[in-house]
Amino acid sequence: MIESSKLSSSQGVLRYGMVGGGAGAFIGDVHRKTAAFDGKCALAAGAFSRDFDVTKQTGIELGLDEDRLYPDFAAMAEKEAAREDGIDFAVIAAPNYIHFEAAKAFLESGIHVVCEKPFTFTLEQAIDLKRIAENKGLLLCVMYSYSGYPMLRQARAMARAGEIGEVLMVMGEYPQDWLIEVIEGEQRQAAWRTDQAMAGVSNCTGDIGSHIENTAAFVTGLKIKRLLARLDIVGQGRTLDTNSAVLLEYESGATGMYWSSQVAIGNDNALTLRVYGTKGSIEWEQEYPNVLRFTRAGEPTRTLNRGHGYLHPAAASRLPSGHSEGYHEAFANIYSRFADALLKLQSGEALTAEELDFPNADDGIEGVKFIHACVESSKKDSQWVEL
Amino acid sequence: MIESSKLSSSQGVLRYGMVGGGAGAFIGDVHRKTAAFDGKCALAAGAFSRDFDVTKQTGIELGLDEDRLYPDFAAMAEKEAAREDGIDFAVIAAPNYIHFEAAKAFLESGIHVVCEKPFTFTLEQAIDLKRIAENKGLLLCVMYSYSGYPMLRQARAMARAGEIGEVLMVMGEYPQDWLIEVIEGEQRQAAWRTDQAMAGVSNCTGDIGSHIENTAAFVTGLKIKRLLARLDIVGQGRTLDTNSAVLLEYESGATGMYWSSQVAIGNDNALTLRVYGTKGSIEWEQEYPNVLRFTRAGEPTRTLNRGHGYLHPAAASRLPSGHSEGYHEAFANIYSRFADALLKLQSGEALTAEELDFPNADDGIEGVKFIHACVESSKKDSQWVEL
C-alpha cells in the first residue's frame, strides 16, 4: 500500500519539475501542455537541457522563477526536496540514457516521478526503481501515453469483459517513415535515438516496438511467454535497428506478430492493434483514435465512436462525439489520473488499485524485458527467447 | 487601423473574464482549456451563470478570487473596466440571446471581446457591435472555431493560391443526430437551442448551418449573391428548424448546396466541405481534421496530412504528423492568434491584416445575414433571397 510522504499542495494544484524538454524538444512541450490541461499540475522547476543557458532561457519563457532553474536533475532533486514549496513530482522527458539516474535521484529525494518510456537501459535498473518507489511509498508513472486514449480504454474494457472471447491472435504494428533518409546529422530527435549511448540497445524496437508491446498488454492483459525477432538496420552508417519483426507466444497459448518500422514510406505514427478472439475482434488505430472497430462472429463490423452513451465508463472523455480528441488529450488523461492519485495520497488516504490506473513501473519493466528479448533473439538469428 | 486602448498585461499573459460556461456547460470548458493552452491567456473573472450561486461555485473551483465573480455581465464589465488589473478581454460563451447585450457592454467599457457564434439575433445588432469595436479600437473575435483547424487553413491557402482554379461548386454539409428524440425537457444544450427566445429565429441553420457558411467563406472567399432554402422541423412540439437545405449562387457565378441537420441518424458533427474548381478539388471533414483530400484534374487524389513539410506555412500545427490534433487545438489556434494580436496592440504597435487572422465581426455579420436569408426564403416557400 502506498501512503503519503509529503504535505498536500496548496489549492489542490500539484507542482512539478521537468528534466529535458528544452526549446525545440517535441515531447517536453506535450508534457507541459497536458499536465496543465485539467488545471491539476503546475510547472515549478526545470532542468530542461544539458546546456544551462538553454534551461534558463526556456525557464524564463515559461515564467518560472530563476532560482528554480537547475543545471542538472541532481541539483533539482536536492534543492526541491529541501524547499517547503518543493515540487510534488518530477517529469523526466529527456533521452533514454538519463531516465534511470534521474528517476533514482528524485525517488531517493522523496519526489514522485513521471518518466518517459522506454523506462531504463537494463532490467536491473527498472526493477531497482520500482523497489525504491515502493519502499518510499512514491508514485512512479511510466508514460506509455497511448493507454490514455479513451477508445483504447474501451477496447481494454471490452476485452477484459470477455466480449471477444478468449484471445487467439494479437496483430500489432507501428510503422513510421521519418528515418528513411539518414537525417541524424541535422535532426536532434533522430540523432539521439540512433545513438547507442543515448538510446540503449535498440532504436526502433525500443522507441516504438515498445508501444506495441504496451498497447497489446494494456488491452489484453496477456503475458508474453517467448518471442523471436528479426531486427534490421536500414540506413548507411547506422548501428541500431530501424525495422523490427517479432513473433510471439503468450502464456495463454495465444500468438502474436509485432511489426515496427521507421523506414516504411507513407506512414507517420500508424500504430494499429488488432486482437482476435474466439467470439469477436477489436481493431484500433492511433492515427484515428476516436473510433474502435468491433466485430462479433457472424455479425457486421460495428464502428464505435468516442463520446457515445453505449461505451464503457472507462472510455470517458472530454468532448462530445464528433469533435476529435487526439494525442494531447491522451497524455492529459494520464496526467489527470496520476494527479488524482497523488492528491489523494497526499491527503493521507489509501489508494485502491482502480485509482492507480496509469502506466507504472511494472509496465516499464515489461517494456525493458521485451526490448532485450527482441535484441537477443535477433542476435541469435531469430531463435525463440523466453521472457 | 486599430490602436491600443489599454496598458499591456503583466508578463505577456492576458487576463480574461467569461460570460456563461457554468458547471456542466460544454463550450465554456473548451474556451477555458484552449485559451490557456499556449500560456497566453489566464481566466481572471466570471459571470458563468444567471444563477449567481452557480457562478460562485464555478469560480471557486476554477481558483478565481471571489471579488471577481459577478452576478451578470454588466457588473463584470463595469467593475473590471475600473480595476487596474482588469481583464483584457471578455469571452462570451452564453446562449445566443445574451451575445449582443454582453458584447456591447464590454466593448463600451473598453474591453476586447471574443464572442461565440451565431453572433447576434439581428443584422443591425451585428453591425452595431462592429461599429463600436472599430470606434474604440477594440478587437472583436467571433468564435467560428473550425477555421482554427490547420488542414482547413491549408485548404484556404490552396484555394486562394489558385490550386483548384476558379471555384465552380461548393458542397457543404453538417449533419448531426442528437435531436432525433425530443430531449429538450432534460437536456440543457437542447433546451436553449430549440427555444426562440434564447436561440433566435433558427436552431439548426443558426447553430450549425452557420458553420458551413463560415467554413465555405473561409476557404473560398466567395460572397453569396442569393440563396433559397427549405427549413424543416422534425420533432413533436418544436418551433425551430432541425433540418435545413440551401441552394446558393455566389457573386462569382459559382453555385452551392448546404445541408445541415440535427436529425440525421448516424452523424455526430460531420461537417464536410467539398470545393470543386476548374483545375482541382479539395475535401475536408471536421471529424477527420488531420487530413485533406486534394485532386487535380486527371490525377490521382492526394491525401495531405497535417504536420508534413509539403504543406503551406499557414497550416502550421503543434504536433508531428501522425499524432492527432483535434477540436481543442483548433480553438487554441484561434486564441493564440487573437492573443498575439492583442498583445501586440497593447504594446502600441499597429497590426497588419495578416496579424488579424482570426474570425471577426465581418464573419459574424455574414453569418447573421445567411441565417436570416435562409429563414426568409423558407417562409416564402423557398424563393430566392438576395443577400
Place this chain on the structure above:
Amino acid sequence: MIESSKLSSSQGVLRYGMVGGGAGAFIGDVHRKTAAFDGKCALAAGAFSRDFDVTKQTGIELGLDEDRLYPDFAAMAEKEAAREDGIDFAVIAAPNYIHFEAAKAFLESGIHVVCEKPFTFTLEQAIDLKRIAENKGLLLCVMYSYSGYPMLRQARAMARAGEIGEVLMVMGEYPQDWLIEVIEGEQRQAAWRTDQAMAGVSNCTGDIGSHIENTAAFVTGLKIKRLLARLDIVGQGRTLDTNSAVLLEYESGATGMYWSSQVAIGNDNALTLRVYGTKGSIEWEQEYPNVLRFTRAGEPTRTLNRGHGYLHPAAASRLPSGHSEGYHEAFANIYSRFADALLKLQSGEALTAEELDFPNADDGIEGVKFIHACVESSKKDSQWVEL
C-alpha cells in the same frame, strides 16, 4: 396480367437482338457480357450502328449470322418477328433519341424489350410504350442497372421492413468529372450526351440525376410530390446542363436533396444514397457496392458486407463475401431476373409481382417526369414544380 405471346425458346436460352453497341461503345459490351453471364440469353441479331458497315463488322466479330445483321432497328423488328427462330427480346443500348422509336417498333412486332435509361424524350412517349407493352402482354425492362446491386437490394429490404423507421430525409448525389474539359469534339460518349438532338432536354440530370431518382425510389418507395431545381452549364459552348442541384418534397412529407455533376473533379461515378429515418439510417456508395452502412439511433454504425448470412434473401449474390462483385454482376442480376420472368411467361405461366422484380416502364416514366420537372423548375428560376 401478362401472358406469353411467343413460343418458348429452345433449351431455355433466350435469343435477343441489340440496337446500338457497335465497336467502341461502352454500354453495349456491358449488355452483351452480362446478358450472357448466367447462360440464359444469347445474342442472335444486331443493328449495332447507324453505319451498316460497322454493324456488319461488329456482328462478325461477335459470331452472328450475317442474315441477322440489320441496317436499322425497323428492319430487325420486322424480320425477326417473322422468323421461326426470331429473337425473344430486343436490347436498346443506343443514344436516347432512338429509345422511343425502337422500343415501339419491337413492341408492336410482339418482341419484348430491354431499354436503356433515360427511357424517352417525353412523358407521352413513355406512357405510350407502357400501354403498348401492356396491351400486347410484353415485358418491358428499363435498365436502371444500379438496382441490380445486392447491397442496394438489401437497403431496400431494410427500408421496406421498417428498420430505419419512417423516412425523414433522402440525400442522393452522383458526381463525375469526365466533362470538366470540353471533349465533345473527340469523344463519342460526350458528343451525343451534350447534344440536345440526341440526348433530349438534359444531359447531366437526364444521364445521372435520373439514377439518383431511381435509386432513391427503389430503396424508399417514396413518391416525389414536388421539386425545385437549379441546372447549370459548365463548359464553353455547351447548351445542356452539366451540374444539377435539386430540392425535393415527397408525398409522405419527407424531404430530399439530389446533386449530380459531370464537372466535379476527383469523382468518377460516385453515386451515393443516404436515407435517414426516425429509427435509423442507411448509406450506400456505387463505387464500393459490396458494403452498406446501417445505423440505429444510439448505436454504433454497422458495416454490412455482401455475401453474409445476416443479409436479407433479396441481397443474394454469386460470390462469397470478401470477393468483390461490381457493375457487371449488377447488370447480370437484372438480366437474370428478366430472363427468368420471360422464360416463365413463355412457358404459359402467369407471373407474380415478385417475379417481375426488374426496373420497368413505370420506373422509366418516373424518370422522364423527374427530368422534365427539373428542367422546368430551373427555367422558372428554381420555383417548385409539382409532379
Place this chain on the structure above:
Amino acid sequence: MIESSKLSSSQGVLRYGMVGGGAGAFIGDVHRKTAAFDGKCALAAGAFSRDFDVTKQTGIELGLDEDRLYPDFAAMAEKEAAREDGIDFAVIAAPNYIHFEAAKAFLESGIHVVCEKPFTFTLEQAIDLKRIAENKGLLLCVMYSYSGYPMLRQARAMARAGEIGEVLMVMGEYPQDWLIEVIEGEQRQAAWRTDQAMAGVSNCTGDIGSHIENTAAFVTGLKIKRLLARLDIVGQGRTLDTNSAVLLEYESGATGMYWSSQVAIGNDNALTLRVYGTKGSIEWEQEYPNVLRFTRAGEPTRTLNRGHGYLHPAAASRLPSGHSEGYHEAFANIYSRFADALLKLQSGEALTAEELDFPNADDGIEGVKFIHACVESSKKDSQWVEL
C-alpha cells in the same frame, strides 16, 4: 519455345473440359463464367464430380452433350484427345489431391492445362508437370487469380519500373474468419481443406498463405532466400494449420512478414499487400481491388483508381473508372491472356515472353516450395529454412 500441338479451334473459340466444379462448388462456377466472359472459351466436356450422377446432372444443366460427360479425368483425357473436335484445354478445379494426377493425364494426352492452386502436393510433382508441359510444348496455367486484378498489375508495373526504389520490406496478410467454428461436418469447402488426404500438408498456408506468396512475388519479383514460420491450429479436432505467421528474408536482403488466418473474426478475404521501398511504397487490398495507394517519400499518399489515363498499359481493364470490377473480371483477365496465347500458339506462331503473361508452372513450383518450407520451419520450432 512453345509450339502448337493441335489444330486451331473453329471460329477462334477454344473448347475446354472441366475437372471438378459440380453443382454447389463455388470455384468451378467462377471458372466457367470467367472463361466465357470474353467469348474466347466454351465449355465442351466435364468430369465435375467423383459421383458420375452429379457430373451428368451438372453437364445437362450446362447444356453439354452427354457423350462428353466423363466418370473421371482419365476418361476425359483419353477420349477428348481422340476426338477431332476434342477440348483445347482442361480446367482442373477440384480439391488439391487431384491436381497432379489430373494435370499429368491431360498434359500427357497433349491437352493444355489450367490448374487451381496450390499446384501439387510435392515439389517433385510440380517439377514433373512443368517438365512434361515443356517437352510437349503445352501451356500450363496455375490459377493464381489475384494476379489478374488490374491494379495489382499496376503495382507490378510501378515496382518493376523502380517507382518505389529498391524494396526494403514486404508486408502481406490474408485473414479470413470462416473456420472460426468447426464446420467441417456440414460444409464441403471446409471438409476437404481441413483434411490432409485432400488438402496436403497444410490448410491455411496452402490455401491462402500461398496467395500472399504469389502476390508478393508477382509484384516485386523478389525470390525468397529463407523463411521461418509458426503454424497454429485453432479448432477442436483439427490437424492442419488455420493460422500462419511467417518471417522472410529475400535474396536481395529485403525482409518480409506474411500472416494468413482462417480464424480472424471480422475478415472475409482481406488479402493485403504492402511493399515498402527506398523511394516509395504501394498498398493494395483484394477487397477494394479498384484502388492502389502509392506514396513517394515526403509526398502525400496518392490513391490511384482503375480505369484512369494515368495508369500503366498493363493495368488495362474493361470498365470506366468508378464502375467496380471484381473477382470475376480478375479471373477473366487471366483466361483472356491464356486464351490469346493458346490461340496464337495454335495458329503456329511463336509466343513472346510478354504473351505468356499468366501464372504458370514456375509460380506453382514456388508456391509448393513456400508451403513446404513453412511447414518444415514450424515443425522445427520456427527455425529458418532455406528455399
